[in-house]
Amino acid sequence: MENKKIRVLIAKPGLDGHDRGAKVIARALRDAGMEVIYTGLRQTPEQIVETAIQEDVNVIGLSILSGAHTHLFPRIMEILKEENVDDIIVIGGGVIPVEDIPELKKIGITAIFTPGSDTRDIVKFIKEKVK
Amino acid sequence: MFDKEEINKIKKQKREWEKNTLNKTLDRFPERKELFVTGSGKEIERLYCPENIPELDYDKDLNFPGQYPYTRGVQPTMYRGRFWTMRQYAGFGTAEESNQRYKYLLEQGQTGLSVAFDLPTQIGYDSDHNMSLGEVGKVGVAIDSLKDMEILFSGIPLDKVSTSMTINAPASVLLAMYIAVAEKQGVTPDKLNGTIQNDILKEYIARGTYIFPPKPSMRLITNIFEFCFKEMPRWNTISISGYHIREAGSTAIQEVAFTLADGIAYVDAAIKIGLKVDDFAPRLSFFFNAHNDLLEEVAKFRAARRLWAKIMKERFGAKNKKSLMLRFHTQTAGCTLTAQQPDNNIVRVTIQALSAVLGGTQSLHTNSRDEALALPAEKSVRIALRTQQVIAYESGVTETVDPLAGSYYIEKLTNEIEKQASEYIEKIDNLGGVSYAIEKGFIQQEIQNSAYKYQKNIEENSQVVVGVNKFKIKEEAPKGLLRVNPKVGRQQVEKLAKLKSERNNGKVKGNLELLKKAANTEINLMPIILECVKSYATLGEICDVLRNIFGEYKESVKL
Numbered sequence: 001m002e003n004k005k006i007r008v009l010i011a012k013p014g015l016d017g018h019d020r021g022a023k024v025i026a027r028a029l030r031d032a033g034m035e036v037i038y039t040g041l042r043q044t045p046e047q048i049v050e051t052a053i054q055e056d057v058n059v060i061g062l063s064i065l066s067g068a069h070t071h072l073f074p075r076i077m078e079i080l081k082e083e084n085v086d087d088i089i090v091i092g093g094g095v096i097p098v099e100d101i102p103e104l105k106k107i108g109i110t111a112i113f114t115p116g117s118d119t120r121d122i123v124k125f126i127k128e129k130v131k
Numbered sequence: 132m133f134d135k136e137e138i139n140k141i142k143k144q145k146r147e148w149e150k151n152t153l154n155k156t157l158d159r160f161p162e163r164k165e166l167f168v169t170g171s172g173k174e175i176e177r178l179y180c181p182e183n184i185p186e187l188d189y190d191k192d193l194n195f196p197g198q199y200p201y202t203r204g205v206q207p208t209m210y211r212g213r214f215w216t217m218r219q220y221a222g223f224g225t226a227e228e229s230n231q232r233y234k235y236l237l238e239q240g241q242t243g244l245s246v247a248f249d250l251p252t253q254i255g256y257d258s259d260h261n262m263s264l265g266e267v268g269k270v271g272v273a274i275d276s277l278k279d280m281e282i283l284f285s286g287i288p289l290d291k292v293s294t295s296m297t298i299n300a301p302a303s304v305l306l307a308m309y310i311a312v313a314e315k316q317g318v319t320p321d322k323l324n325g326t327i328q329n330d331i332l333k334e335y336i337a338r339g340t341y342i343f344p345p346k347p348s349m350r351l352i353t354n355i356f357e358f359c360f361k362e363m364p365r366w367n368t369i370s371i372s373g374y375h376i377r378e379a380g381s382t383a384i385q386e387v388a389f390t391l392a393d394g395i396a397y398v399d400a401a402i403k404i405g406l407k408v409d410d411f412a413p414r415l416s417f418f419f420n421a422h423n424d425l426l427e428e429v430a431k432f433r434a435a436r437r438l439w440a441k442i443m444k445e446r447f448g449a450k451n452k453k454s455l456m457l458r459f460h461t462q463t464a465g466c467t468l469t470a471q472q473p474d475n476n477i478v479r480v481t482i483q484a485l486s487a488v489l490g491g492t493q494s495l496h497t498n499s500r501d502e503a504l505a506l507p508a509e510k511s512v513r514i515a516l517r518t519q520q521v522i523a524y525e526s527g528v529t530e531t532v533d534p535l536a537g538s539y540y541i542e543k544l545t546n547e548i549e550k551q552a553s554e555y556i557e558k559i560d561n562l563g564g565v566s567y568a569i570e571k572g573f574i575q576q577e578i579q580n581s582a583y584k585y586q587k588n589i590e591e592n593s594q595v596v597v598g599v600n601k602f603k604i605k606e607e608a609p610k611g612l613l614r615v616n617p618k619v620g621r622q623q624v625e626k627l628a629k630l631k632s633e634r635n636n637g638k639v640k641g642n643l644e645l646l647k648k649a650a651n652t653e654i655n656l657m658p659i660i661l662e663c664v665k666s667y668a669t670l671g672e673i674c675d676v677l678r679n680i681f682g683e684y685k686e687s688v689k690l
Binding site: 014015016017018019020023024026027028030036038040041042044066067068070071072095097098099114115116118119120 | 262340505579
């Protein structure tokens with residue numbers, strides 16, 4: 001298992017078109033030796049989970065800046081559970097108010113990386129979680 | 132501006148100064164860094180002298196404000212005549228709430244409105260569409276039909292304000308709604324002042340709120356050019372936007388290059404359908420970003436003005452002076468705002484706003500300190516507006532035109548940005564134009580590369596961001612952030628159901644049928660869209676008709 005590459009899906013749920021962060025993270029993870037799949041914009045929760053299953057990923061990184069995370073993140077977590085793939089580690093990023101974070105963690109999102117996060121910290125976090 | 136002899140003399144003196152004075156200092160006190168660079172990553176010299184701008188010709192390169200090539204500004208008196216329009220981008224929740232915010236901003240001395248729509252509106256979905264769930268009223272106001280638009284502008288006389296609307300793919304629908312609201316107020320279209328963004332190319336490149344593929348999108352845009360030439364002579368038919376290209380991570384040079392390349396594509400498209408350049412070009416407007424590197428930004432605005440004037444004159448043979456003038460709105464750079472120590476953002480915004488004013492902007496939005504955290508709260512918006520007012524009334528930079536002209540560094544930077552942006556435009560021309568360069572992912576990848584480099588520079592500390600990678604403190608969670616009422620989505624859905632039960636559905640159906648027929652021909656769609664809107668057809672219904680005929684755009688993603 002040592003040599004198996006960590007597989008990550010970077011996904012943009014909802015209608016938000018801000019993908020600078022998603023693309024920078026995708027590239028940083030790839031430079032750190034991971035296999036990265038990027039969904040592109042306007043993905044429904046169903047599409048994201050489907051891609052995650054098809055691509056057999058270890059991690060899903062959700063990026064959202066529109067404020068719709070309160071609706072879309074829980075929906076994605078629900079479907080992961082329904083499909084019995086809730087062993088996939090889910091992390092989130094974007095413009096997410098600090099006060100929303102405890103609730104998101106409660107539904108199973110492992111970590112939220114807000115603006116100003118260091119990509120090296122995200123790499124480190126994923127490597128530690130995916131053993 | 133200098134003769135050769137004079138330059139040689141100064142050059143010689145500079146060498147002597149370096150040998151006798153500078154080197155001694157450097158031996159004792161080395162400089163902070165080995166290499167100093169602009170925001171665009173270009174090396175900055177220690178000292179700029181006449182030798183850096185030996186070819187600068189006052190008449191040809193600068194001239195007087197209001198004269199070709201407009202380097203020094205588009206009007207002869209600039210801010211001595213009147214200040215720029217202070218225009219804060221705002222909108223959230225329902226039309227009622229946003230209407231309140233607009234009235235508040237006008238009371239606080241704002242001089243123009245700028246409407247932010249929520250994402251479903253921008254992508255042509257009604258609030259009850261499946262894709263709209265969780266998005267209604269979040270990043271702007273939710274508009275489903277003329278009913279909402281009537282509420283949005285209630286009590287605001289549309290012949291007295293100018294209104295900018297950030298709307299692109301469904302721009303014709305929202306413009307039609309605006310015309311219809313004005314009509315109800317007794318204001319005819321020729322009296323309306325304002326702007327629709329209507330710039331689809333940058334949506335494919337950087338912003339993401341596209342609906343249709345490029346070809347029918349360009350048709351909708353040129354339909355608007357033609358309609359407004361006849362009916363709305365004071366309306367800015369497009370705001371060709373570099374703002375979002377910069378936010379996506381481009382450099383200042385790329386911002387100018389890709390924006391003007393988009394501009395060229397719009398002019399080409401309009402000429403192709405038979406419009407005369409001087410009939411529509413005077414109503415083209417631009418929208419730029421104001422980033423942190425103050426002096427590079429000032430040079431950027433000046434370079435963009437000069438380059439556009441040359442393009443319009445030389446490439447398109449425009450004769451009308453107004454066709455040659457690059458008029459622009461500016462917004463400070465949202466991507467520079469930090470979630471850490473958010474009050475520091477007030478200072479960043481001040482510096483950025485100053486660059487826009489020193490660069491001769493026609494209107495300005497200053498960001499609020501809390502925008503890396505949430506939509507801006509009322510108090511934060513007021514500080515942002517006050518920042519503009521302090522620059523306008525207290526700083527003194529407005530009292531003379533183009534005050535930084537003649538600075539060796541500014542003129543050198545202006546030349547460099549113009550030159551490098553021109554090279555990019557040439558490259559895009561050689562690729563077969565902007566549409567092709569977008570399709571191939573060329574422009575997107577150039578921007579992504581710059582964005583990645585910027586991030587790496589921050590992480591490697593070669594770019595300091597105060598409060599983020601240096602001067603950090605322990606902070607408490609910020610308080611008083613704006614939260615959009617979670618009931619907005621449900622309220623909109625209820626309003627929509629009520630509308631559909633009350634309107635004349637036969638008339639709506641008939642108008643949508645006419646739209647469908649018209650969309651299959653080559654005729655201008657604006658008049659029939661206006662009829663659809665007036666019969667209270669919804670935005671989603673109108674866009675669905677067009678979706679069925681035009682198809683939908685799929686982005687090509689390359690990492």
